Structures are given as structure tokens and as C-alpha cells.
Amino acid sequence: MRVLVACEYSGIVRDAFTAKGHDAWSCDILPTESPGNHYEGDVLQHLDKGWDLMIAHPPCTHLSVSGARWFTEGKKPMSLRNDALDFVKKLMDAPIPRIAIENPVSVISSYIRKSDQMIHPYQFGHTEFKKTCLWLKNLPKLKETNNVLEETKKLPDKISKRIWWLGSGKGKERSKFYPGIAEAMAEQWSFNEENNNTLQTTRSSKRDSQWDETI
DSSP states (O other): OEEEEETOSSOHHHHHHHHTTOEEEEEESSOOSSSSOEEESOGGGGTTSOOSEEEEOOOOTTTBGGGTHHHHTTSSOHHHHHHHHHHHHHHHTSSOSEEEEEEESBTHHHHTOOOSEEEOGGGBTOOOOOOEEEEEESOOOOOOSBOOHHHHHTSOHHHHTHHHHOOTTOHHHHHOOOHHHHHHHHHHSOOOSSOOOSSOOOOOSSOTTOTTOOO
16 A cells, blocks of 8 residues: 655654555655655645555644634734645645545634544553544544553643643644554554455545545
């Protein structure tokens, strides 16, 4: 299976699929932090290369609900948000049969479509809270693999809500993806020619884009 991981420089999701034997590539404007297949540059230039699956992590700086006030208060030009939303739309319109868009709680749900699923790292073995939304095209919702909620509840906020305690200038660390979720994606969203039952393309009765239904 050919897999494109858009807006990823860490290699975490790419490497999880590579470990399953797939031809996985990451793409970002930054160089990869982990040796492996990587396009450095604009991912929009690579969407038509015959991918079977794309997992995209569009930058959340201008999309997250937590930063929405900067726009409503006029501290940031609305054009930045509009450009970010336009980028998401282009990813969603990519000629790829199966797509997952990942972002924190964001204005994507308000301006494009509601997310199909919301997950937390603690469902996949990480003792942290962080609402993560998934917009899914022809993909099943992720099933939790290792729920450590009870352990997470016992931890101080500086650990269980570590992301929110990071200071300014920690954008790269804040956006780093969780390996447990990446492994779940690679395990549950994999298929091959001999066993193509894990993922089956569904036909939407509402739109040709098939973004209105998940498996």
C-alpha cells in the first residue's frame, strides 16, 4: 500500500506504516527528523502520485479553537485562517481514495464539516489528555488499543495535560504526534491485495467526495 503522511517531519506515522511493510512517505516544508522516505516541500505538489491512503496533519496554528480569539479580536488578519482552511479543503479534495485529516478541536468543524471522531492519547497507551479530531474518508473509526485513563487521572496536570503547560516557542514539541496512535492507524488502516477486507471503499449517497460517510 502506498501511504502519504502530509505535514509530517517527525516520521512517526510514516515509520509506523513502513514497519508494516508499506511504501510510506512523509512530506513537510521541513526536513525529516527520522531517516526515511520524505518529500521536503509543498505537499500539494505530491497528491497525484497514486497513493492508496493519506494521513494529513495540517498546521493548527490558525485553525485551533483555542486560538480563535486572535481573529475575533482583530489581532490576526482573517486571511490567515481562510488560507489555512483552503489548504485543508485541498487536502480533502485530493485524488486519494482513503484520507484521514488530524487536528485538535478546530474551526474545520465549523467551516468545512464536523469531525468523524474525537480521540485522546490515553486511549492508546499515553498518559495524557489531548482532544484530537479525525475527519475520515472511507476509513473506519480508530479503536482504542490501550486505555490508561485511570492512570492518567491520578497524574498532576503538568503531566497529564503537558501540552498546555508548554511555554511559547514549543510549537514543534506541542504538535509532535503520539506513537501509540500512529501504531493504531498502521494496524487498523492497513490492507493488501491478498487481504483487502480491512478497508473497503464505501459509496456516499450524498456527495461524490465520499466525505459524508465512514466505514
